[in-house]
Amino acid sequence: MAERTATMWGKSHDVTVHQSDPFNAESSLAVLVQEPVTSAEDFYVRNHGPVPELDPRLWRLSVEGMVERSLELSLEDLQNRFEHHDVAATLQCAGNRRSGLAKVHDIPGHPWGPGATSTATWTGARLADVLAAAGAESGAHHVAFEAPDIAPEAMPPERFGASIPIAKALGNEVLLAWGMNGHPLPAVHGAPVRVVVPGYIGARSVKWVERISVQERPSQNFFQSTAYRLLPPGIDPYNAPPGDGLALGPLAVNSAILTPDDGAVLPAGPTAVTGYALSGDDRGIARVDISLDGGRSWQQADLDEPLSPWSWTPWRITLDLPPGDVEIIARAWDTSAAVQPEHEAPLWNPKGYFNNAWSRINLTTTDRPG
Amino acid sequence: MAERTATMWGKSHDVTVHQSDPFNAESSLAVLVQEPVTSAEDFYVRNHGPVPELDPRLWRLSVEGMVERSLELSLEDLQNRFEHHDVAATLQCAGNRRSGLAKVHDIPGHPWGPGATSTATWTGARLADVLAAAGAESGAHHVAFEAPDIAPEAMPPERFGASIPIAKALGNEVLLAWGMNGHPLPAVHGAPVRVVVPGYIGARSVKWVERISVQERPSQNFFQSTAYRLLPPGIDPYNAPPGDGLALGPLAVNSAILTPDDGAVLPAGPTAVTGYALSGDDRGIARVDISLDGGRSWQQADLDEPLSPWSWTPWRITLDLPPGDVEIIARAWDTSAAVQPEHEAPLWNPKGYFNNAWSRINLTTTDRPG
Numbered sequence: 001m002a003e004r005t006a007t008m009w010g011k012s013h014d015v016t017v018h019q020s021d022p023f024n025a026e027s028s029l030a031v032l033v034q035e036p037v038t039s040a041e042d043f044y045v046r047n048h049g050p051v052p053e054l055d056p057r058l059w060r061l062s063v064e065g066m067v068e069r070s071l072e073l074s075l076e077d078l079q080n081r082f083e084h085h086d087v088a089a090t091l092q093c094a095g096n097r098r099s100g101l102a103k104v105h106d107i108p109g110h111p112w113g114p115g116a117t118s119t120a121t122w123t124g125a126r127l128a129d130v131l132a133a134a135g136a137e138s139g140a141h142h143v144a145f146e147a148p149d150i151a152p153e154a155m156p157p158e159r160f161g162a163s164i165p166i167a168k169a170l171g172n173e174v175l176l177a178w179g180m181n182g183h184p185l186p187a188v189h190g191a192p193v194r195v196v197v198p199g200y201i202g203a204r205s206v207k208w209v210e211r212i213s214v215q216e217r218p219s220q221n222f223f224q225s226t227a228y229r230l231l232p233p234g235i236d237p238y239n240a241p242p243g244d245g246l247a248l249g250p251l252a253v254n255s256a257i258l259t260p261d262d263g264a265v266l267p268a269g270p271t272a273v274t275g276y277a278l279s280g281d282d283r284g285i286a287r288v289d290i291s292l293d294g295g296r297s298w299q300q301a302d303l304d305e306p307l308s309p310w311s312w313t314p315w316r317i318t319l320d321l322p323p324g325d326v327e328i329i330a331r332a333w334d335t336s337a338a339v340q341p342e343h344e345a346p347l348w349n350p351k352g353y354f355n356n357a358w359s360r361i362n363l364t365t366t367d368r369p370g
Numbered sequence: 371m372a373e374r375t376a377t378m379w380g381k382s383h384d385v386t387v388h389q390s391d392p393f394n395a396e397s398s399l400a401v402l403v404q405e406p407v408t409s410a411e412d413f414y415v416r417n418h419g420p421v422p423e424l425d426p427r428l429w430r431l432s433v434e435g436m437v438e439r440s441l442e443l444s445l446e447d448l449q450n451r452f453e454h455h456d457v458a459a460t461l462q463c464a465g466n467r468r469s470g471l472a473k474v475h476d477i478p479g480h481p482w483g484p485g486a487t488s489t490a491t492w493t494g495a496r497l498a499d500v501l502a503a504a505g506a507e508s509g510a511h512h513v514a515f516e517a518p519d520i521a522p523e524a525m526p527p528e529r530f531g532a533s534i535p536i537a538k539a540l541g542n543e544v545l546l547a548w549g550m551n552g553h554p555l556p557a558v559h560g561a562p563v564r565v566v567v568p569g570y571i572g573a574r575s576v577k578w579v580e581r582i583s584v585q586e587r588p589s590q591n592f593f594q595s596t597a598y599r600l601l602p603p604g605i606d607p608y609n610a611p612p613g614d615g616l617a618l619g620p621l622a623v624n625s626a627i628l629t630p631d632d633g634a635v636l637p638a639g640p641t642a643v644t645g646y647a648l649s650g651d652d653r654g655i656a657r658v659d660i661s662l663d664g665g666r667s668w669q670q671a672d673l674d675e676p677l678s679p680w681s682w683t684p685w686r687i688t689l690d691l692p693p694g695d696v697e698i699i700a701r702a703w704d705t706s707a708a709v710q711p712e713h714e715a716p717l718w719n720p721k722g723y724f725n726n727a728w729s730r731i732n733l734t735t736t737d738r739p740g
Binding site for chain 2: 286
């Protein structure tokens, strides 16, 4: 279960460590709300194996497969041969908000709350520029990534990997990043270089990337072919054949209430409520609705301007809370007019991915001091 | 109210005419299920003004605004100067399934059922090729369309128009179409030339297009700036200022049960159930779930291969219907793992757009003849 820890991997005291090894830690909701960008100390971590501590001088990136010229790049090559770009992007774990689904019916895996998401400004080379240098062949439809961290949960244990469609890989927003908020990437976040795939589940932003393969088909890696798939209820995910279900890529529209805390006791009356909303691909947030009556009526929250099209939309509203037990509901609409679904039970799935049901917190208010 | 009519505008006896002038007609669900492509006689029609009957020899298309070279093209120019392309694409009205929202609370406008959608193979020139011939300037972000049909509902009455983002306009799937299922476009569907914007609400596929304008901002036309917008409940759409709410573009994931008919009485036992599913942009359908117990458990329907990435996914399943009153529910997941929301009430909006709640029909089964 979750425990408080000190400074493992440079993390702050505020993160909730779900597991020490592999290291998995959730950001504090109260910290996420403070800034549109999350500091490296407070950024969530989802790892599947031990953190590789790589010597940046020895690190090499190979680019191979369906390319005209295979490349082998050092960090210096990557930084000297390609233009540098900054992209503010939110990453979010496919298991974000799993705890809500686990209340419906047991799910193995970390009980992530809504803090398996954070935002940083990433600095790196565009993957598109590196692919252009290698010359992707026609007929190539996917770009696969491989890293040196061995994941014991794959059977047999396997290096972590993923792939994305080539159309996404060529987007200006996809980086081979060595910087995070103006500093070198910390080891736990993928130093010396990680992939950053904005708008997709965090698992596609492969850390410690060492190999890029341009190919006709998606990656056969366990984390692309078997894990991170949306399966219907009734399927045993540990015996499902590779290729079953939907391989997750773009995020679904989602939002969460960050403050007040769920379960808080606080005075009735005007109360600031804050949260975030985020959608996948290049879809922005069009509207965030807040309800105090179970979804019968809604008010619109004020939306902060996102830092970039790839960054979450912080929102805020002041609600006049009545005395007694109060449920606050939030739901977001994205710019494709997709809206979060109402309940968690119909979203339940064997691996507990993509809980994007309306976000709900329950408060008890006390009479204001008179 | 809906009435049966004969052969107005070449339509079959099966369509439901919601209004004669402007002509608005809904496809028969039983006919939609028969073929993945809908014949012109059975294709739904959503018009906002009288059908312009244009002489194709006199028709001209102007391409202007932020372009290096303004163009004026005759039909012959369009057909001779540009490559011809066929695209199988489903169009769907933003008001499709409005009748379900109108049961929650009154909505003005036609009470469309799930038949305000149809699929055709369109033949035409790519809008991208025409824009390349004109040379769109950098700084251009939108492509606007204008047609000669005057819509009395705009205040003051105005020609029909729309716009789409330039990134969409440059997609290979967007056509200036003169053909429908291998025949010249019928007058009621936009002859001699209409725009076809697959993956977007039908209103952006402007019929009888005469003017294309490349511009920095979206169209100021009533149907882009004021109508076809998702507004929160509580806003009077007839007094909302232009720019309020979300301008609808890409469709949300949706599905409908086509057969049996809602309200049918039929024998218990194995019964074929059919329908369609569709999502917006380039998102495909990943899964269609069917429930006989109110959404507590689900079976997966068999999906037909769509004709193109821009075409709906027909689905079918044989259910063993128990005796008595039976509710069948269908819901679709798209390839971005977006799923239809559960209930219609929380989706209610003043203009009745984008009802993509779970599709439900109620049947009464009788004992099988023994």
